[in-house]
Amino acid sequence: MPVALSHLDNGIDLILEPIVTAKTAAIGFWFSVGSRYEPKNQRGITHFVEHMLFKGTSSRTARDIALAFDRIGGYINAFTDRENLCVHCVVPSEYAEKAIEIMNDMMNHSLFSPEEIEKERQVIESEIISSYDDPEEAANEAVFQAIWPNQSLSQSIAGSVEDIASLVREDLLDWYTRYIQNGKLLICISGNFSERKIRAALETNPDRKKIFNEPPFSLPNPHEGFHFLSASFQMEQLFFCYNLEKPKTLQEYLHWHILNAIIGDTMSSRLFQSLRERAAYCYTVYSYYATSSDSALLCAYASASKK
Template sequence: MLYKDILSNGIRVVTEELPFVHSVSLGIWVGTGSRFEDKRIHGVSHFLEHMLFKGTKNRNAKQIAESLEAVGGQINAFTSKEHTCYYAKVLSDHFDLAADILADMFLNSLFSAEEMDKERNVILEEIKMYEDTPDELVHDVYSRTLWPQDPLGQSIIGTSKSVENISRDQLIAYYQSTYVPQNVVIAIAGKIQREVVLEKLEKLFSPLSGQFQPPSLNEPQAFSDASFVAKDIEQMHLCLGTPGLSSQHDNIYALSVLNNVLGGGISSRLFQEVREERGLTYTIYSYHSGYSNSGIFGVYAGTSLQNSQAVTEIILKQISDIKRNGITPQELENTKQHIKGTVLLSLENVSNRMNRLGKSEISFGRLITPEEIVDSVMKVSHEVVIETARQVFDFEKCAFAAVGPEKPAFHLSTLVEKIK
């Protein structure tokens, strides 16, 4: 059973009772991320996420780490462009312990200056590690190329310079302005009873207070440009694409279908042609990320320098073909069944269920059920697929990023003109 309740201070609680499992997953979602940061504190959302694990009035960092592991549980967190989530998964017998620890971190973190300096160094090392991972770095280069003037185009983790300059006062001020009841959702899925959940959470989270001032967001301006980052590596890592759709757009499910057909799996057009038929790459895929008022569509490929132009041409030709002709009836049906299977199979994991509940409520203010998703996908028509392809795959707004040993000899604009 699914339930939505509101605590006395305004925190939303979404609960899914699953009596047939042995575990429970609990997540605290905050509606803030790198998109909402001032340039002066770029990376503060991610920094703050780290700091909540560094000690409270009641537990030091080691005790936080050990408490749930000692009972076979897991605790972690992540920061995205628009959300931050702290979560734990435990056997249902240990729900109270998980809730106690997460609430303690969320409400009682000390933000010690000494611990902050240590964690600053940890994040600086994380940035260096990321710089040494070109197949991840290229996505940030791509989004920054597409949206150079908007925070949405910047990396979640921040830069070495910005992280070095974030002060304790700035971090605490950001926490106090965003970690407030109206901007928080608690999601629980597993072997638990709603009444038990509400009683426990009301007691734990009642001290949280504060007023939330929702930020005003403008749709980011997209630029058609190209970027290259030189790295002493063997492969070229390429990423190209266009602005996508917001997560609330009417055609978001049609875009899911398009993405799946183009590069969403091993049966996709790009995987079959580029890897299986021509052997030009080991990894190639497409993706779409939807945000509250915008989105980004991209295609990634890792290939040799000499094959980079051929791979890029194939990507552009496949996109152009879908714009002109759409997809086949068989592709449409297969993709619908694939998405349906993926959605329903994900329900076998309580963490997936918790994530779905939390992200749905924090993003849309309502619970989007798996049945609603499947029903919407199954209703996607070929006409809407073509309409969406022509709307999203706009070569006039196409951006390109490459990370590799040598700057590509070709220009994206030349290849685009070639296939038109």
């Protein structure tokens, strides 16, 4: 069946993809906010709010939320990117409305209790520190900083330990109110579900107050050239990055993804076959194509020993 896009009266955009042969439903709540929107004195706040969505509502504890999905054989998680925060789940088809009811609760009634905030602050600090021990992740952060130095597009998604330590409950609640409760929201659902019941479940959400205002971004100013960074890792991290204009059409977007697949996205790609399979120069080698609202990046990566 065809994919259908609609706009609900309460301000939510909805994309439905019915698959009648499926046994499950995949649901994604996409909020139009990410690290790129954050002022410098609140870096990491979107990611912090993402964590707090799972820490209890006015009617559910954090354990209640986790058990609700485990008991029905479902899965729920979330991630923060540079321009989006997404809460997503996969559940058996007959529990799609129940999953939406719980996600609605998280979106509208999260508590942000002081005790949970302090506990989660420690968790996020550990997450940040662990990223410093991951050569690939640390190198990727450095690459973004080298391409877009001191620009919002290259801000760390999680922030630094110092950034997280400076955020207070009022900051988190204000961000949650503006961008989760009242910001732009796109909900995507694919699988076997009742469209009538899905719409009824989503229409229980209060009207979104349209107080979300996207900051007036300046166009990214990419830097070119060679960048060398010293680190204590045993392996060398190599990146070749090409800054591109964002694709203007869906066809152009798909063409870039096809090119990326040929270059390094699969085991049969040129990079994998030449550098790993034939030459045995490295274990990890791949490419990726990433886009934002106003730019794109094609990047090839390899990790090799110093010899």
